[in-house]
Amino acid sequence: MKTLLLVTLPRILLGLLFLVSAVDGFWWLATGAHLIHPPTSARGVAFEEALQASGFFWPLLKTVNLLGALSLLGNIAPAFGLALIAPVMTVIVFFHLVINPQGIPVAVILVVLGSLLVWAYRDRYAALLR
Template sequence: MRKILTVDTPRILLGLLFLVGAIEGFTFIFTGNHLIHPPTSPAGEAFELALQQSGFVWPLVKTVHLVGALCLLSNRAPAFGLAILLPAITVIALFHFVLNPGGIPMALAMLVLTGLLLVAYRDRYRPLFGRGAAGRFA
């Protein structure tokens, strides 16, 4: 039961969150229309528009979101899926804390889910930070 609450539920919820975001992002890329677009501050809209108009950043970000979500939802390499999503999670959290305060509750929920998964997968990340890790890659 503990594993369900601390690993499976956060993994599935975070995976669904990023899957929905990826689907919405690809829908915008292919149709120019949003399926879901929560209220966003003017500064947040300007940031999002800049990413979309860059031509390559938005598709790259949404592809990473899709791959990470599929890893989490399929439970195939979930620690890898979380690792590739961590930069996006950081940017999304900062986006809400700095540019779009209305999304802070969602950012906090995402950070809690991420924290639970980081603790659950800590053994898989330990070799990256262990003694002599830098020497193995030099």
Template sequence: MFRRLTVDVPRILLGLLFLFAAVDGFAWILTGHRLVHPPTSAAGLRFEDALKDSGFLWPLMKSIDLIAALLLLTNRAPALGLLLLLPIITVIVLFHLVLNPGGTPIAVALAVLTAMLVFAYRDRYQALLR
């Protein structure tokens, strides 16, 4: 029961969140329209537009979102999935704290879920820190 609350629930929530982010991102790539339009500050919109206008960062980021989400949801190499997402999660958290303060609750929830999984998979990351 404890493992379910501290590992499985955060793993599934992060997996679903990033699966939806990938689907929404690919919808924009294919159609030019997003599925969801969360309230974003003017500075946040400029940052998002810069990622999209780069031509490669947005598709790369959404591909990583999709691969990592599938790894988390299928529970096949979830530590690798989380490792792939860590740079993106860091940018998302900083984005909400600096450019889009209205999304701070989302940033905090994302940081807490990520921290729970990093702690749960800490033994798998030890070799990286030696």
């Protein structure tokens, strides 16, 4: 039961969040429209549009989201999948803290789920901190 609540559930929820983000991002690449688009500030929209207008960063970001999500959902090297999406999660959290405060609940969810998984996989990250 402890493993389910502290590892499996956070892994699946985080994987689903990033899978939805990847699908939405690739949908935008294909159609120019979002499947889902939560409310954001004018500065938040400008930030997202700048990432999309770069021509390379949006596809790279959504590919990383997809690979991290599949790793977490498939439970195939989930510590690696989490390491892939950790920088993305950091940007998302600061984006909501600084640019788009109405998304702070999403940031809190990412911090909680990510922290639980970092703790669960801490033995796999130990070598990075030596």
